């Protein structure tokens with residue numbers, strides 16, 4: 001059975017007081033052992049979040065990292081630095097990183113390699129813009145994002161990969177992909193993983209959907225056979241909404 005995962009990407013939200021408040025509220029909930037729950041606060045709060053969650057099964061992920069081990073890269077943070085504060089998962093290639101910080105597939109391939117070398121789990125994000133979908137290029141584009149940014153990894157490294165399909169037009173817009181659109185894309189993703197690697201790997205990798213997932217649409221989306229959970233933005237900032245999504249399976 002594939003791992004079910006719900007991860008909250010807090011983006012550039014929550015100072016330290018708000019982080020403790022949100023984590024305290026999340027910790028009040030009984031969690032189902034079958035579902036991996038993660039939160040990704042900003043860099044400044046990762047260590048505190050990890051300590052606050054020491055007696056919880058909720059995992060802490062980073063939202064980004066640099067591809068180099070260390071050096072003159074002002075403002076950046078490396079994989080080993082994340083590991084040194086107990087963070088073992090990192091989100092890579094989020095569409096906001098691609099759009100506002102010019103991260104392309106070639107750069108992301110290096111980040112993926114750095115994460116794997118440091119024995120981290122990478123949540124590799126990708127997804128098309130509205131224009132790509134309107135012109136029927138969405139499948140090709142997603143295939144390229146996967147092949148150029150991820151498919152250099154060795155077969156044995158797939159156990160450290162989580163995929164997150166996030167159509168850009170659905171992020172923060174309130175307009176979610178329909179469960180059928182999500183299923184179609186997730187099945188396509190599994191097919192190209194199977195073609196480039198193997199059926200076994202394709203069937204094992206968790207593929208999350210992200211883009212305006214809310215308590216009122218989560219169960220329909222999570223109910224699709226190739227959707228293994230969600231990467232949640234706005235609704236992850238409210239404990240009640242986030243827990244309702246976690247419990248939507």
Ligand code: 13P
Nearest residue numbers: 009171172211212233234
């Ligand atoms: P929203 O849930 O706010 O649309 O954000 C999705 C997202 O970008 C998660 O990484």
